[in-house]
Amino acid sequence: MTAGAPVPTAAVLVVGTELVYGLRPDTNGPDVARSVAAAGYTPSVIAALPDDRSVIAAHVRDATSAHDLVVVTGGLGPTHDDVTREAAADALGLPLRVEHDVASTLEGIAEGHREPGAASQVLRQACVLEGARVLTPSTGTAPGQVVPTARGHLVLLPGPPGEMRPMLAESLAALVRREQVPPRVIGCVDIRESDAQLRAERALEGHRGVSLTVLGRPSLVDVVLIAHDLDTAALAAAADEVASALAPHCYATDGASLAEVVVGGAAARGITLGLAESCTGGLVAAALTDVPGSSATFRGAIVAYADEIKRSALRVSHDVLAAHGAVSEACVREMATGAREMLGADVAMAITGIAGPGGGGPDKPVGLVWFAVADGSSVSAGSRAFDGDRSLVRERATVHALDLLRLTVAPRA
Template identity: 40%
Template sequence: MSRPRAAIVVTGSELVRGDRNDLNGPFFAREALGLGVEPARITVVGDGPDELESVLREAIGTNELCLVSGGLGPTHDDRTVEIVAKVAGLDLRLDPALEQRIEKVSRLIADRLRRPYADFVPGVRKQATLPTGAVPLGPAGTAPGLVVEAGSCVVVVMPGPPAELRRLWPLALDTEPMRRVLADVRPPDRHVLRFYGVSESAVARALEEAGGDGDGVEATICARDFEIHVDLVADAGAQRRVDELAARLRDPLREYLFAEDERSVQEIVLEACRQRGFRLATAESCTGGLVAARLTEVPGSSEVFVGGVVAYADEVKRDELGVPTELLAEHGAVSGEVAAAMARGARARLGADVAVAVTGIAGPGGGTADKPVGLVHFHAVSPDDEVGLQFELPGERAWIRSRSAVTALHLVRRLLARSEHDQA
């Protein structure tokens, strides 16, 4: 049985202009696929009524499910609800119970802003006006979500702020129209293999030599966060084929395979340290704290991560990390020797067991013939081992810094894995 298809429509002129990145489309797609629904497409559209109506009309007319975010606010350019109603051929009606809930929140906002509630009344009534037969969700903030049937398509409309959308999503799943769409589907079997240090073309070649997809298995290769991910998604009864394909990919790419789950590299590093009772520190120059930021975005990282030093200037490298002045003078701040001294200094001065250091030239200026923009040195040290690495990463400043942060974490991962193997 074929899976139902979902069209995802993300509204907001600020997204079309590039002022903000879309987080809702990928969230909807991941959730849909996890439920057994095939994400057909993600469309980002501005707030213009003609463009929005055209996109919604196609999405609703050709899919079993349409997931929409944005355009539920109280202002004139929040048009999603009225256009959904127009496309579905439904009247708009005020929901008195929903109006009371939104009014309660709006009065609190009015009091906090010291404005008369009368200023909010038109917006409250607008947000409480829904297509006939719609199931209201929330609100989250003052914006409610809704689920409504438009012919053979179930339309889920959510607020634009990602936190509000994610808060209301479980409520949408619990509505009768959504339960009916999902009644006869099951989540697909999925296997992910994650590689680092190998090219996308090499992984594609290995996949082809392993037999490729088909026979109920869809294989996709994607570069994500400077890693190469292979996603194997299986229809019912095709799990054996997934297992065979994964096994044939492991052998030729084993040295690059670092995970077969969804954990980030920072989660893997923290867990490896936790299992061995290690404390972790960072010393960063060109990355400016990005390595530490990735580590501390993981809940519970404080059990392992003790802190970091952003040593941008040479005097900070010297005074805070103990890098010898003569080493800086002889080799320069961007060198393997200084990276090693930074890592050892962070480990000693922050009382850590493991430390990693990054120093490089992120550009756009500052490069020379001997040390071009994009040259980055890394060094990681543990109680029983250490390893250094040099990369030349041509590209723009933000790309070099982001790639360097990921590389530093993978260097720690490799060091810990090597140490563990040596002890086994």
């Protein structure tokens, strides 16, 4: 495809009443969207639709007339609410025909079914649209279909992800428009979304063919660079400039998570890590141990939820707890020192705060969290006041703790 030619577009339709009612998250839509983008199509919509023949038919009709590629997942199974085949036939005005190879395979499977009526139900799956290329299932029973349309192609795939994915790959292999440069995700922490946006925009002033999306999550901001008529090296150069403009808030330019950067940084420097957690209650440990290979650097954590555990397991002194309370600079410093000794770690991080909804007061409001890092030569401590409910305070405290660990284990200049 030559530069300047219009980029082909794709629509993704995911079928299932439970999806439209929000009773189950949709994983197929994002999966298919990433794959069609990698095959050179711009994803224009992901729509979840109910198991309703006329609704599906209307969406397939609109999507096939507006987009070069339309991928539909779900509704190809044997039960009465699987109506995608019939809806697609309605939309394109094509008859359904029995695919005999598929039918004979299914007949073997159907013979194993004991419930009356099950056999004919299973055989419905052997029906394909006139002119469709059949995608044979590697697992499961529902075949997929690739149907030519006036603008391009309609691809029908089964809903179970394990059946859908191999057929998606097989169907797209024949429909690749151009190899797309994958987007770059630049991870930032401890910066406002609007500040990240402005800094990134200024860094991109000299770069053409890159579009920018800024995504805020609690305490994290992702700056996403999408290439338009730009090769991988040029996008990488743009990403490097954006990352410099965002330093020291930028923790990754390759999509790595903050925990992965902490584990990788500690491993590179041969530093072992330990934790003392109170209000985060294990979330920081869970984030670090989510990283494969974290056992090389992460030794463990003391989740000291009760004050007695802060005393018995972390050696926080009775006087400190009596005079300053568990949410205090004096306590968090002793927690970090105690965790470092108890866990035999090079660096220990401690977190203690008030996640709410109870436990706050005028001096120590809900959202106040103390952090300390002990590295053997010194202990540094600081506090933050986080907004939000219990789970948001815990999430923000977890991100901040990981960020402090990142800065502690960062390569020395």
